[in-house]
Amino acid sequence: MCGIVGYSGEKNASELLPSCLRKLDYRGYDSFGFAVQANPTIAVEKHAGRLDGFTSQLPESKLGIAHTRWATHGSVTEKNAHPHMSCDGSIAVVHNGIIENYSELREQLKQQGHKFVSETDSEVIPHLIEGLLAQGKSFEEAVRETCDSLQGTFALLILNKESNKLVAARKGSPLVIGVGKNENFVASDVTAFIEFTKDVIFLDDNELAIVDGNVEVQNFSTGKKLDKKVSKIEWDAEQAEKSGYKHFMLKEIFEQPEAAQKCLQGRIKDGKVVLPELEGRDEKLKEINRVIIVACGTSWHAGLVAEYIMEELVGLPVEVEYASEFRYRNPIVDDKCLVIVVSQSGETADTLAALREAKKKGALVISICNVMGSTIARESHSTIYNRAGPEIGVASTKAFTTQLIVLTLVSLYLADLIKSNPLEKQREILSALQEIPDKMQQTVDESNQVLAIAKKYWEKPNALYLGRGPNFPIALEGALKLKEISYLHAEGMSAAEMKHGPIALIDSDMPAIFVAVKDKTYNKILANIEEIKARGGTVIAVASPADKEMEGNVAEVMHIAKTIELLQPLLTVLPLQLLAYYIADIRECDIDKPRNLAKSVTVE
Numbered sequence: 001m002c003g004i005v006g007y008s009g010e011k012n013a014s015e016l017l018p019s020c021l022r023k024l025d026y027r028g029y030d031s032f033g034f035a036v037q038a039n040p041t042i043a044v045e046k047h048a049g050r051l052d053g054f055t056s057q058l059p060e061s062k063l064g065i066a067h068t069r070w071a072t073h074g075s076v077t078e079k080n081a082h083p084h085m086s087c088d089g090s091i092a093v094v095h096n097g098i099i100e101n102y103s104e105l106r107e108q109l110k111q112q113g114h115k116f117v118s119e120t121d122s123e124v125i126p127h128l129i130e131g132l133l134a135q136g137k138s139f140e141e142a143v144r145e146t147c148d149s150l151q152g153t154f155a156l157l158i159l160n161k162e163s164n165k166l167v168a169a170r171k172g173s174p175l176v177i178g179v180g181k182n183e184n185f186v187a188s189d190v191t192a193f194i195e196f197t198k199d200v201i202f203l204d205d206n207e208l209a210i211v212d213g214n215v216e217v218q219n220f221s222t223g224k225k226l227d228k229k230v231s232k233i234e235w236d237a238e239q240a241e242k243s244g245y246k247h248f249m250l251k252e253i254f255e256q257p258e259a260a261q262k263c264l265q266g267r268i269k270d271g272k273v274v275l276p277e278l279e280g281r282d283e284k285l286k287e288i289n290r291v292i293i294v295a296c297g298t299s300w301h302a303g304l305v306a307e308y309i310m311e312e313l314v315g316l317p318v319e320v321e322y323a324s325e326f327r328y329r330n331p332i333v334d335d336k337c338l339v340i341v342v343s344q345s346g347e348t349a350d351t352l353a354a355l356r357e358a359k360k361k362g363a364l365v366i367s368i369c370n371v372m373g374s375t376i377a378r379e380s381h382s383t384i385y386n387r388a389g390p391e392i393g394v395a396s397t398k399a400f401t402t403q404l405i406v407l408t409l410v411s412l413y414l415a416d417l418i419k420s421n422p423l424e425k426q427r428e429i430l431s432a433l434q435e436i437p438d439k440m441q442q443t444v445d446e447s448n449q450v451l452a453i454a455k456k457y458w459e460k461p462n463a464l465y466l467g468r469g470p471n472f473p474i475a476l477e478g479a480l481k482l483k484e485i486s487y488l489h490a491e492g493m494s495a496a497e498m499k500h501g502p503i504a505l506i507d508s509d510m511p512a513i514f515v516a517v518k519d520k521t522y523n524k525i526l527a528n529i530e531e532i533k534a535r536g537g538t539v540i541a542v543a544s545p546a547d548k549e550m551e552g553n554v555a556e557v558m559h560i561a562k563t564i565e566l567l568q569p570l571l572t573v574l575p576l577q578l579l580a581y582y583i584a585d586i587r588e589c590d591i592d593k594p595r596n597l598a599k600s601v602t603v604e
């Protein structure tokens with residue numbers, strides 16, 4: 001996730017901005033840059049890499065903007081780092097978000113003679129403003145019109161060499177103004193400037209702010225001036241980094257609606273899935289007769305859920321393999337086989353080795369990664385990014401749900417390509433998928449019901465997680481989450497397998513957590529629940545909304561929002577993530593950095 005900061009005031013922006021930008025470190029980044037007003041020009045400095053040890057070469061200035069980039073369009077290079085400039089160097093822009101219509105805009109601008117130097121979507125913005133200024137528009141008018149012409153999401157900071165103001169605009173990406181004494185800040189979040197001021201104005205979508213000694217906010221579509229409230233931040237600097245959440249994991253759990261939105265953005269058009277990442281691969285994809293998904297840990301669980309979705313939608317056999325096992329077998333793979341490699345970090349050693357093995361055997365390899373430019377992304381034939389933003393907590397949460405979304409999109413893409421499913425069915429799934437961010441929000445909004453359950457059961461030393469169909473891998477994922485952050489023993493399995501042995505474990509110290517939503521195995525699950533209760537076990541259920549029958553049958557219920565059967569795993573996992581989090585928190589575990597674990601497992 002990119003981070004942006006702007007400053008206008010009495011201090012030297014060239015010295016101040018690097019230290020503000022460092023406060024946004026936790027957002028993750030791969031390159032950075034600055035622009036300051038250096039009358040009569042704008043001075044710019046950009047670098048690929050990290051801010052560690054960086055000292056600015058910029059001239060002294062009272063006005064500037066800065067950016068850390070988390071690459072989404074174009075590789076990690078100095079040229080792709082922000083700020084981006086207009087042809088004449090008079091406009092500098094930093095951008096957080098994704099401009100969906102950038103390729104059309106770029107073509108139009110090129111035809112008008114604009115020259116582009118980067119591969120980014122963001123670079124269209126300074127050129128659009130430059131074009132409008134050339135038509136005689138004022139700086140503010142030019143920014144307003146530009147904002148109106150952009151599709152997608154953005155938080156923007158803009159400098160114009162002719163003006164001593166900076167302009168900020170927001171649509172879909174966060175932006176907050178810090179109101180200080182004789183100085184003002186604008187940033188992606190308050191962490192960047194909290195040591196200087198705790199008085200803030202949160203910008204809303206479609207708003208633009210003109211920042212100099214004063215702050216003026218207006219709606220960029222109507223130009224109407226707005227009377228915005230100044231709020232007081234109550235957090236300290238450390239809490240601010242986590243946007244007020246106690247841990248990154250909790251922040252990332254609650255970020256899932258936004259991450260899902262970003263993951264879907266621009267990927268569904270006119271009732272179809274659009275994946276430019278697969279461009280040029282259609283002929284090969286039409287020939288495949290088998291899909292193998294390889295991954296480790298939570299990413300493997302995403303693959304297991306996808307097995308159900310893909311087999312139902314695409315009608316091809318799907319196998320899901322631990323990357324570590326795949327690489328040491330002699331897997332039957334040929335050029336009719338599609339291998340999908342799933343890895344949040346893109347650096348997991350076993351997954352990388354499996355990818356190389358699959359390529360050697362002639363398979364087409366598509367990876368699903370969250371980290372741009374990671375080794376797995378670079379070595380795959382095509383990569384589709386999750387766009388979840390950096391995941392800092394070791395326990396994977398938003399990466400998991402966005403992996404599931406990408407896997408669903410790939411399934412629908414293949415279904416459309418090989419005509420394996422009626423169009424209406426695909427459309428029905430697509431429209432439910434577009435509602436998922438809202439449904440996720442409704443589900444995490446019920447976090448209090450999960451906290452109450454955690455408070456009751458946190459001392460139990462064991463837990464069984466049970467589910468059927470696409471919710472069986474969610475039971476595995478729920479158990480893994482509890483294990484890795486609370487160090488409690490938990491086992492996940494198919495609810496149907498319980499009677500083949502594990503039921504012997506049931507006693508009052510082993511709560512059984514069932515994913516028991518309304519689907520085709522609902523009645524079977526109800527029978528499994530009775531089997532547990534008959535043996536003195538306690539049942540906690542993840543249930544469909546207003547399922548009174550379930551409420552009457554079990555000790556505790558965590559409800560999810562309503563969606564279609566195939567997409568339920570995107571919601572059923574949320575209370576299980578929260579349950580693991582709250583139990584680990586009550587047990588005072590080191591949640592973001594659990595013992596013995598690393599975020600990216602680069603050893604075999």
Ligand code: AGP
Binds near residue numbers: 296298343347351
């Ligand atoms: C999940 O919470 C884990 N920390 C772990 O299982 C992880 O999913 C696994 O190591 C794979 O990582 P990757 O997605 O980065 O390849």
